[in-house]
Amino acid sequence: MKRLRLLLGDQLNPDHPWFDSVCDDTTYLLAEVWEEATYVRHHRQKVAGIFCAMSHFAGNLRAAGHQVLHLDLDVTRKHPDFTTLLTQLVSEHGFQGVEYQRPDEYRLMIQLRGLELKNAKVVEADTEHFLVPFGELEQHFQPGRSSRMESFYRRMRRKTGLLMTEGQPEGGQWNYDTANRKRLKPQDLELIPQPLKFDDDVSAVLDRIDRHQVPTLGSCERRLAWPVNRDQSLALLESFCRNGLCHFGTFQDAMTHRHRHAWSLFHSRLSFSLNLKMLHPMEVMQAAVAAYRDNPAVSIEQVEGFVRQILGWREFMRGIYWINMPDYASCNALAADRPLPRFFWTGDTEMNCLTQAIGQSLDRGYAHHIQRLMITGNFCLIAGINPDEVDAWYLGIYVDAFEWVEMPNTRGMSQFADGGIVGSKPYAAGGNYVSRMSDYCEGCRYDVKQKTGAGACPLNALYWHFMVRHRERLERNPRVAMIYRNWDRQEIETRRLVLERAEGFLADLT
Ligand code: FAD
Numbered sequence: 001m002k003r004l005r006l007l008l009g010d011q012l013n014p015d016h017p018w019f020d021s022v023c024d025d026t027t028y029l030l031a032e033v034w035e036e037a038t039y040v041r042h043h044r045q046k047v048a049g050i051f052c053a054m055s056h057f058a059g060n061l062r063a064a065g066h067q068v069l070h071l072d073l074d075v076t077r078k079h080p081d082f083t084t085l086l087t088q089l090v091s092e093h094g095f096q097g098v099e100y101q102r103p104d105e106y107r108l109m110i111q112l113r114g115l116e117l118k119n120a121k122v123v124e125a126d127t128e129h130f131l132v133p134f135g136e137l138e139q140h141f142q143p144g145r146s147s148r149m150e151s152f153y154r155r156m157r158r159k160t161g162l163l164m165t166e167g168q169p170e171g172g173q174w175n176y177d178t179a180n181r182k183r184l185k186p187q188d189l190e191l192i193p194q195p196l197k198f199d200d201d202v203s204a205v206l207d208r209i210d211r212h213q214v215p216t217l218g219s220c221e222r223r224l225a226w227p228v229n230r231d232q233s234l235a236l237l238e239s240f241c242r243n244g245l246c247h248f249g250t251f252q253d254a255m256t257h258r259h260r261h262a263w264s265l266f267h268s269r270l271s272f273s274l275n276l277k278m279l280h281p282m283e284v285m286q287a288a289v290a291a292y293r294d295n296p297a298v299s300i301e302q303v304e305g306f307v308r309q310i311l312g313w314r315e316f317m318r319g320i321y322w323i324n325m326p327d328y329a330s331c332n333a334l335a336a337d338r339p340l341p342r343f344f345w346t347g348d349t350e351m352n353c354l355t356q357a358i359g360q361s362l363d364r365g366y367a368h369h370i371q372r373l374m375i376t377g378n379f380c381l382i383a384g385i386n387p388d389e390v391d392a393w394y395l396g397i398y399v400d401a402f403e404w405v406e407m408p409n410t411r412g413m414s415q416f417a418d419g420g421i422v423g424s425k426p427y428a429a430g431g432n433y434v435s436r437m438s439d440y441c442e443g444c445r446y447d448v449k450q451k452t453g454a455g456a457c458p459l460n461a462l463y464w465h466f467m468v469r470h471r472e473r474l475e476r477n478p479r480v481a482m483i484y485r486n487w488d489r490q491e492i493e494t495r496r497l498v499l500e501r502a503e504g505f506l507a508d509l510t
């Protein structure tokens with residue numbers, strides 16, 4: 001039977017069972033498609049990186065003897081989406097079967113499940129990428145119900161045996177968060193490793209993006225710094241295990257603007273490779289555990305912190321996404337309705353923490369977790385920005401952004417728009433947190449110690465405005481009730497001035 005097998009831009013797993021044998025009747029399709037390139041305004045580096053990685057993957061499949069159709073935008077532009085492209089390819093080439101791997105995004109899964117092709121049978125396969133099989137998600141998650149990452153993570157540690165000794169967590173603890181999450185002191189800056197960057201020439205891809213007027217954001221140089229094939233991804237993994245892992249946990253939450261590698265610090269930057277499936281999550285964790293066993297400089301605190309992100313958070317977020325879609329995409333528990341400020345597209349604001357995090361995101365298509373959660377995310381949360389706009393920004397701007405992982409992190413963890421499915425309370429903070437975890441405030445025109453007046457850090461007033469706005473909902477939470485007691489103890493006049501400062505700021509914002 002002559003069949004076509006579709007591979008999406010984030011399905012570049014060379015170890016998939018599809019490739020176990022070469023079959024002359026099977027053609028693999030990789031296609032640059034208008035709808036995929038435009039369902040959100042993507043970062044230029046993201047589109048260039050995905051197109052380039054698809055091209056490498058097609059080349060490798062061909063070299064292994066497979067039949068491949070690699071269609072670029074010049075060829076596919078007349079087709080708005082995969083449905084029309086596949087319909088045309090089936091009639092043109094007479095395929096009797098079309099197979100696809102289940103997309104990781106709800107929109108595309110519905111689209112492909114709805115395919116009706118004349119004379120061709122449509123079959124869905126699994127991507128074989130995640131550690132919890134799709135059909136088992138219901139054993140861990142329930143729609144609309146809150147789940148806690150910690151208990152899921154412990155189950156996954158037991159299930160996989162990672163960092164376990166005789167049924168017990170290695171080192172005696174499940175969680176080393178208290179030993180981690182330190183601020184960077186000036187002498188620590190010397191420890192920051194040189195990030196491994198790549199240099200594939202993406203000129204032709206960028207020209208194609210521009211020729212077809214694909215709307216993008218951010219900048220992209222002709223040579224792309226991101227890994228675009230498995231070999232490069234493995235090199236990045238190796239470099240992280242050698243240079244970054246030994247301080248990963250300790251400085252996981254730290255931020256600085258006083259170093260030329262401040263954007264990468266001790267982070268792995270493996271999310272692009274992982275999310276395109278050029279690397280398998282298990283091999284990434286096994287490499288980190290092997291580095292811990294071989295290298296005394298890598299302590300249990302570091303490796304556990306890293307394994308937790310992949311075995312815990314990454315798999316957990318995917319479960320939350322699938323069990324709650326499609327309702328999750330429109331939840332807005334805090335009724336946030338303010339438009340996203342224009343400076344999110346330019347970085348042009350006097351708040352240094354936001355300038356740094358947004359500027360870096362525009363330049364590199366990357367920010368690390370705490371920049372996403374506690375700088376841009378926290379600002380949107382306390383300023384009450386509409387989660388639809390927040391989601392669209394995050395889904396576009398990061399090279400690793402795919403809805404299954406972006407949305408539960410954004411709507412759930414960061415914006416509390418799911419009302420507590422992901423987190424037990426909002427991650428809301430004032431300038432104090434930024435000052436504790438970074439040196440951003442030292443380069444800011446605002447004073448982080450002040451709550452009122454034109455020179456006061458806007459986050460301080462916004463924080464209290466947020467808490468007061470949502471008092472009825474949040475006060476019931478015993479983990480938050482104490483904060484209201486502190487607020488009530490302050491002078492009435494101080495409280496009035498704080499709220500006035502926040503309102504003035506919000507009025508200027510719109
Ligand atoms: P490292 O710090 O080196 O961590 C190692 C790996 O752990 C990452 O590559 C990633 O696969 C995984 N990981 C870490 N934290 C998380 C998490 N919270 N959820 C899922 N996986 C995690 N991650 C994405 O992959 N795509 C997104 O679109 C995305 N959007 C986010 C939006 C917001 C608002 C927030 C707060 C977080 C988001 N994250 C997202 C999670 C996290 O910020 C990124 O995975 C991480 O910054 C990627 O950089 P890294 O590879 O250097 O990660």
Ligand code: DLZ
Binds near residue numbers: 009011032034050
């Ligand atoms: C993100 C993306 C982009 C920008 N372009 C393409 C594309 O042209 N062709 C393709 O097959 N996939 C692309 N992707 C990735 C898909 O949108 C991705 O498969 C979904 O986001 C599902 O996670």
Ligand code: SF4
Binds near residue numbers: 350351352440442459
């Ligand atoms: Fe950000 Fe406030 Fe610090 Fe300025 S003072 S960097 S606005 S936290």
